[in-house]
Amino acid sequence: MKVRVLSLENLKLMCNEFLEKCAMGDDVEHFxxxxxxxxxxxxxxxxxxxxxxLFFYHDKMYYWTQRSTQKEHLTLDDFKLYGALKNLEIFEDxxxxxxxxxxxxxxxxxxxxxxxxxxxxxxxxxxxxxxxxSNGGMGRARHPNKNYKGSVFIAGVNNFAERxxxxxxxxxxxxxxxxxxxxxxxxxxxxxxxxxxxxxxxIGERCAxxxxxxxINVRNLHIKMAHAPYFKCKTWQDVALKVxxxxxxxxxxxxxxxxD
Numbered sequence: 001m002k003v004r005v006l007s008l009e010n011l012k013l014m015c016n017e018f019l020e021k022c023a024m025g026d027d028v029e030h031f032x033x034x035x036x037x038x039x040x041x042x043x044x045x046x047x048x049x050x051x052x053x054l055f056f057y058h059d060k061m062y063y064w065t066q067r068s069t070q071k072e073h074l075t076l077d078d079f080k081l082y083g084a085l086k087n088l089e090i091f092e093d094x095x096x097x098x099x100x101x102x103x104x105x106x107x108x109x110x111x112x113x114x115x116x117x118x119x120x121x122x123x124x125x126x127x128x129x130x131x132x133x134s135n136g137g138m139g140r141a142r143h144p145n146k147n148y149k150g151s152v153f154i155a156g157v158n159n160f161a162e163r164x165x166x167x168x169x170x171x172x173x174x175x176x177x178x179x180x181x182x183x184x185x186x187x188x189x190x191x192x193x194x195x196x197x198x199x200x201x202x203i204g205e206r207c208a209x210x211x212x213x214x215x216i217n218v219r220n221l222h223i224k225m226a227h228a229p230y231f232k233c234k235t236w237q238d239v240a241l242k243v244x245x246x247x248x249x250x251x252x253x254x255x256x257x258x259x260d
Contacts, residue, residue, distance in 0.1 A: 004034055005166060006104050007159045008203075011037065012056045016084040019055065023087035028052065036105035038117045039063060040191060040229045046102060055085060060199050061101045064094050073097050100201055102191055102229065106157060106167040107136040108178050110186045116178075118158045119190050119203045121210060121225050124169060125150045125183035126176055133179040141182045150182050156190055156207025170207035188225025193232050 006014070014032055021028050032051025039047050039054075039061060047063065055062050057079055073095040076088060088094060103117035110116055127150035132142040143150070155169040157178065168175035178184075190206035210221075 005159065006035060008101060011035070011051065011054075011101075011104065014051045015055050018052050019084040019087040022090060023084075036115075038102040038104070038119070039099035040102045040194070041097070041099060042196075044194075044230050046229065047099065055088065057085060061099055062096050063099045064088065064091075064096045066091065066093055066095070071097065100191075100194070100198060101203075102189075102201070103157075103203060104159075106178060108134070108167070108181070108184070109138045110184045111138070112185065113138065114186050116157060116184070116186060117189075118167060119201075119206070120157050120186050121154065121188045121190060122157060122169070122184050122186050123152070123154045124181050124185075125152050126169070126180045127151075127182045128176075128180055130180060134181055135179065141180050143182070150180075154187065154210070156203070156210045158204050158207045170204070170211055172211040187222065189228045190225070191229035192224040192227070194229065196231050 014035070018028060018031050021031065035051050037049055037051065037054060039049070041047050049063060053063055053065060055064065062074075075096065076094060078096070079085065081089065103119035106116050106118060108116045110122065116122065127141045127143045127148065129143065130141045131144045134140050141150075153169070153171065155171055155176075157167055158170055160168040160170070160175040166177045166179065168177055190203060190210065191201060194201065
């Protein structure tokens with residue numbers, strides 16, 4: 001399935017467009033199906049949906065649904081409705097949840113078949129001088145010399161603002177398109193040490209921080225990335241619960257293995 005390359009700003013425009021089409025009575029049955037969005041719930045878990053279940057208000061992302069749930073939620077009365085947002089009034093019994101934007105499906109999978117979203121951190125082999133580039137999925141770049149393995153690095157994945165034609169590995173001095181990948185394994189994501197009152201996470205900024213890991217304990221950083229998303233512990237009870245969760249040890253985390 002072809003995935004439209006998007007930035008967060010593009011996503012906001014698409015959400016508005018969906019609501020406007022609804023109000024005009026247009027056919028929206030398959031609107032935005034090629035764009036899978038990931039978000040973070042208030043319990044620190046990931047959720048996944050498409051464009052038509054989201055809207056933005058004061059730069060904060062909200063997930064709305066008509067499905068039954070026990071989770072505390074907002075109603076339309078909690079918002080000053082205007083513009084495209086006012087069109088939500090055409091739906092009945094709406095349950096609204098504030099969520100944190102946590103990436104868009106890039107159209108690529110890692111070597112284990114795991115979907116790669118922007119905001120993921122991967123360990124990858126990249127071949128720049130290829131005879132074949134990846135077109136998404138688990139397709140991989142190839143080099144005429146089969147013994148040439150390319151460069152190996154760890155990087156965050158994001159859309160690069162100055163080049164809106166693909167998704168990129170964000171390195172310290174340049175971005176590299178994902179279609180040059182010969183091997184890739186997701187080892188975590190950038191959504192660690194979140195504040196409970198966090199409105200949004202700047203994925204590009206966090207990917208850039210990973211590219212300059214100076215004065216950082218890299219081992220601890222990798223553990224954080226592997227256990228994300230999570231919010232900062234504020235009380236000793238939070239710390240105790242985290243210790244008792246029986247999380248995997250660092251040595252048990254996924255290890256990237258190159259071909260011989």
